[in-house]
Amino acid sequence: MSADQTQPDTPHAVPTAPPTAPTAPHSHSDTNAYHGPLEWFARVDAPEHGQGLRFACTSCGNCCSGPPGYVLVSDAECHALARRLGLTTQAFIDQHTQVVERGRSLKEVPGPRGFDCIFLDRQRVSGKAICGVYESRPGQCRTWPFWGHTLRTPETWAAAGRSCPGINTGAIVPLHQVRVLRDSVPMP
Numbered sequence: 001m002s003a004d005q006t007q008p009d010t011p012h013a014v015p016t017a018p019p020t021a022p023t024a025p026h027s028h029s030d031t032n033a034y035h036g037p038l039e040w041f042a043r044v045d046a047p048e049h050g051q052g053l054r055f056a057c058t059s060c061g062n063c064c065s066g067p068p069g070y071v072l073v074s075d076a077e078c079h080a081l082a083r084r085l086g087l088t089t090q091a092f093i094d095q096h097t098q099v100v101e102r103g104r105s106l107k108e109v110p111g112p113r114g115f116d117c118i119f120l121d122r123q124r125v126s127g128k129a130i131c132g133v134y135e136s137r138p139g140q141c142r143t144w145p146f147w148g149h150t151l152r153t154p155e156t157w158a159a160a161g162r163s164c165p166g167i168n169t170g171a172i173v174p175l176h177q178v179r180v181l182r183d184s185v186p187m188p
């Protein structure tokens with residue numbers, strides 16, 4: 001999933017400035033008392049009644065393509081991806097990553113929507129865009145769409161859903177799992 005710095009309403013978007021403050025929380029509400037004002041999705045009056053959020057990937061590839069962006073990879077993730085591809089870690093870094101402002105990123109290649117993640121496979125399944133290293137994908141990809149800034153308000157979640165058709169579909173991802181995904185990778 002590439003992270004574009006200019007289009008904060010897309011899955012591959014990371015705003016360069018801090019997201020705007022959420023709309024005024026109902027801080028006096030009992031349902032808000034235990035989860036903090038930012039966890040709107042934990043409230044009993046949230047769409048899934050505080051049980052979690054719906055998400056089921058459709059393999060459209062939108063989150064792995066678009067304007068120039070980045071997919072940050074840690075040293076451990078480079079090592080895991082290198083092993084998967086039968087490369088040395090250094091060879092993987094040299095062939096598949098580049099240094100960007102925020103760190104080391106997977107490279108991108110030109111694609112039908114601008115740029116694709118270098119591992120996005122549009123050939124394997126007709127009409128689908130599949131991650132070619134899915135089981136070893138970096139945390140930035142593994143945790144989408146449960147990033148801090150997409151979860152910040154109902155509006156940011158809805159905005160993410162305009163480019164990610166998997167949002168608000170499928171089974172409910174339980175609240176505890178949403179929190180684990182949100183907190184496991186320091187996405188803005």
Ligand code: SF4
Binds near residue numbers: 011057060061167
């Ligand atoms: S449904 Fe969402 S997560 Fe799945 S490929 Fe499309 S944009 Fe990415």
